[in-house]
Amino acid sequence: MIEQYRNCIEACYLCAAACDNCAASCLQEENLEMMRDCIRLDIQCANICRLAAQFMALNSESAKKLCAVCAEICQQCGDECGKHQHDHCQDCSKACHRCAEECRKMAA
Amino acid sequence: MIEQYRNCIEACYLCAAACDNCAASCLQEENLEMMRDCIRLDIQCANICRLAAQFMALNSESAKKLCAVCAEICQQCGDECGKHQHDHCQDCSKACHRCAEECRKMAA
Amino acid sequence: MIEQYRNCIEACYLCAAACDNCAASCLQEENLEMMRDCIRLDIQCANICRLAAQFMALNSESAKKLCAVCAEICQQCGDECGKHQHDHCQDCSKACHRCAEECRKMAA
Amino acid sequence: MIEQYRNCIEACYLCAAACDNCAASCLQEENLEMMRDCIRLDIQCANICRLAAQFMALNSESAKKLCAVCAEICQQCGDECGKHQHDHCQDCSKACHRCAEECRKMAA
Numbered sequence: 001m002i003e004q005y006r007n008c009i010e011a012c013y014l015c016a017a018a019c020d021n022c023a024a025s026c027l028q029e030e031n032l033e034m035m036r037d038c039i040r041l042d043i044q045c046a047n048i049c050r051l052a053a054q055f056m057a058l059n060s061e062s063a064k065k066l067c068a069v070c071a072e073i074c075q076q077c078g079d080e081c082g083k084h085q086h087d088h089c090q091d092c093s094k095a096c097h098r099c100a101e102e103c104r105k106m107a108a
Numbered sequence: 109m110i111e112q113y114r115n116c117i118e119a120c121y122l123c124a125a126a127c128d129n130c131a132a133s134c135l136q137e138e139n140l141e142m143m144r145d146c147i148r149l150d151i152q153c154a155n156i157c158r159l160a161a162q163f164m165a166l167n168s169e170s171a172k173k174l175c176a177v178c179a180e181i182c183q184q185c186g187d188e189c190g191k192h193q194h195d196h197c198q199d200c201s202k203a204c205h206r207c208a209e210e211c212r213k214m215a216a
Numbered sequence: 217m218i219e220q221y222r223n224c225i226e227a228c229y230l231c232a233a234a235c236d237n238c239a240a241s242c243l244q245e246e247n248l249e250m251m252r253d254c255i256r257l258d259i260q261c262a263n264i265c266r267l268a269a270q271f272m273a274l275n276s277e278s279a280k281k282l283c284a285v286c287a288e289i290c291q292q293c294g295d296e297c298g299k300h301q302h303d304h305c306q307d308c309s310k311a312c313h314r315c316a317e318e319c320r321k322m323a324a
Numbered sequence: 325m326i327e328q329y330r331n332c333i334e335a336c337y338l339c340a341a342a343c344d345n346c347a348a349s350c351l352q353e354e355n356l357e358m359m360r361d362c363i364r365l366d367i368q369c370a371n372i373c374r375l376a377a378q379f380m381a382l383n384s385e386s387a388k389k390l391c392a393v394c395a396e397i398c399q400q401c402g403d404e405c406g407k408h409q410h411d412h413c414q415d416c417s418k419a420c421h422r423c424a425e426e427c428r429k430m431a432a
Contacts, residue, residue, distance in 0.1 A: 013121035013161075020165035023259065027252050036243050043239065043259060044384050046165075050158050051375050053121075057128030057154075060368050065393050073386055131367065135360050144351050151347065151367060152276050159267050168260050173285050181278055229337035229377075236381030262381075266374050269337075273344035273370075 005056040008067065011095075011102040012053035015074060018088075018095035019046035022081060025088040037080050038089060045077035045096060052103065064107050071103035113164040116175065116210040120161035123182060123200075123207035127154035130189060130200035137194065145188050146197060153185035157207060164214070172215050179211035221272040224283065227311075227318040228269035231290060234304075234311035235262035238297060241304040253296050254305060261293035261312060268319065280323050287319035329380040332391065335419075335426040336377035339398060342412075342419035343370035346405060349412040361404050362413060369401035369420060376427065388431050395427035 023042035026035040052070040055063040078096030081089040131150035134143040160178040163171040186204030189197045239258035242251040268286040271279040294312030297305040347366035350359040376394040379387040402420030405413040 009125055013125075017117050017121075017161065017165045020162055021167075024166045024168075024256065027256050032248055032252065036248065039255070040240065040243050040382075044379065044382065044386065046162065047375060047378060048386075048390075050162075051371060053125065054128055054154065054158075054371060055368065057125045058132045058364075058368060059129075060132075062368065062372075062393060062397055065396075066372075069386060069389050069393065072389075132364065135364050140356055140360065144356065147363070148274075148348065148351050152271065152274060152278065155267060155270060156278075156282075159263060162263060163260065166256075166260060170260065170264075170285060170289055173288075174264075177278060177281050177285065180281075225341055229341075233333055233337070233377065233381045236378055237383075240382045240384075262378065266378075269341065270344055270370065270374075273341045274348045275345075276348075 005059075005063070005106070008099075008102040008106045009053045009056050011099040012049040012056075012070070015092075015095040015099035016046040016049040016053075018092040019043075019049070019077065022088045022092035025086065029086065034084070038084060041073070041077040041080050042092065045073050048073050049099060056106070067103040068107035071100045071107060074100035074103060113167075113171070113214070116207075116214045117161045117164050119203075119207040119210040120157040120164075120178070123203040124154045124157040124161075126196075126200040126203035127151075127157070127185065130196045133194065133196040142192070146192060149181070149185040149188050150200065153181050153204060156181050160211065175211040176215035179208045179215060182208035182211060221275075221279070221322070224315075224318040224322045225269045225272050227315040228265040228272075228286070231311040231315035232262040232265040232269075234308040235259075235265070235293065238304045238308035241302065245302065250300070254300060257289070257293040257296050258308065261289050264289050265315060272322070283319040284323035287316045287323060290316035290319060329383075329387070329430070332423075332426040332430045333377045333380050335423040336373040336380075336394070339419040339423035340370040340373040340377075342416040343367075343373070343401065346412045346416035349410065353410065358408070362408060365397070365401040365404050366416065369397050372397050373423060380430070391427040392431035395424045395431060398424035398427060 019042040026039045048070045052066045055066050074096045078093045082093035127150040134147045156178045160174045163174050182204045186201045190201035235258040242255045264286045268282045271282050290312045294309045298309035343366040350363045372394045376390045379390050398420045402417045406417035
């Protein structure tokens with residue numbers, strides 16, 4: 001693995017797993033009405049994180065551009081999840097914010 | 109995260125990263141001719157690992173079936189990569205075999 | 217493109233697009249409470265359809281096994297979406313059932 | 325489906341299928357040595373096309389940004405594939421250039 005990418009790839013995959021888990025858990029919550037944006041952003045965030053991780057591991061020339069878009073979506077998703085008190089939302093918010101930070105460093 | 113899935117999700121994402129890295133590195137090797145099957149299986153393995161990890165994190169009823177298919181592809185890819193002496197092939201072979209084992213446990 | 221795969225690849229991608237659209241549209245519906253299973257299955261179905269299409273276009277030896285799993289998920293998703301009267305659910309149900317049929321033929 | 329996205333989603337999925345097919349076919353060509361860049365870009369292009377299509381069908385606020393990155397990768401991949409005379413390369417080049425154009429319109 002390209003050494004410079006290792007932390008960011010790990011953060012992306014941890015974020016993807018946290019977002020998938022959060023989306024599925026939100027869909028079982030009683031207060032579903034409040035979780036619309038959380039689910040919507042979780043779906044997007046999980047999938048861009050997986051693609052960003054793939055492009056880094058492929059050592060693609062386009063990895064930085066993808067990390068820049070990924071950082072923005074992670075930031076949005078982490079901010080939204082952070083508003084909710086469920087454990088899966090709080091865990092997801094942390095994973096998203098960490099991933100946003102790693103992706104910003106990578107995109108710089 | 110569903111606790112039972114944690115190890116297998118981690119193994120899937122480590123395997124995906126190793127396969128992506130191996131495919132890209134094989135494409136830069138001098139003895140490209142020998143790497144045809146390795147590249148071909150790396151591409152497939154990376155992508156089914158990402159989907160299996162996603163289905164586990166989503167707590168999908170279909171996760172076990174996907175893990176069963178994933179285990180087979182990981183086994184094939186790990187066996188093929190293991191034939192080559194490049195570090196990226198050997199690393200990938202280990203990640204694939206570990207993932208195959210975790211996926212078999214999950215599918216059982 | 218491998219000719220035998222053409223119809224099934226097309227059905228998979230049409231199904232993926234219908235499922236993505238249905239999930240996002242469900243998340244904006246007033247009667248969100250009723251749409252839990254629909255959203256949950258849409259997410260899974262869109263993603264397995266994309267992977268099945270990829271494996272067919274790659275002419276993978278594992279394409280048939282993936283189509284078999286894909287057919288089951290498409291059938292479930294199409295049945296669930298068919299219970300709801302929203303246009304996006306009815307459109308999605310048709311796309312899922314058509315894709316289930318194509319995938320079953322492919323897996324046979 | 326959001327009407328404005330229909331053509332671009334279709335172009336993305338046709339491009340993804342053409343790139344997957346081209347990558348797998350290149351890996352079976354005699355003159356493999358010449359196909360390194362073609363395979364490398366095919367892998368990247370197929371996967372960003374699928375994500376861009378997903379984001380459009382999800383009606384994501386980030387769809388335009390992803391289409392902008394997708395357009396660049398499609399352009400590169402289409403230019404590279406266009407250098408080779410194999411049918412799968414020429415078909416792929418056309419699908420990539422058409423997708424690049426649709427993605428540029430979408431990103432504008």
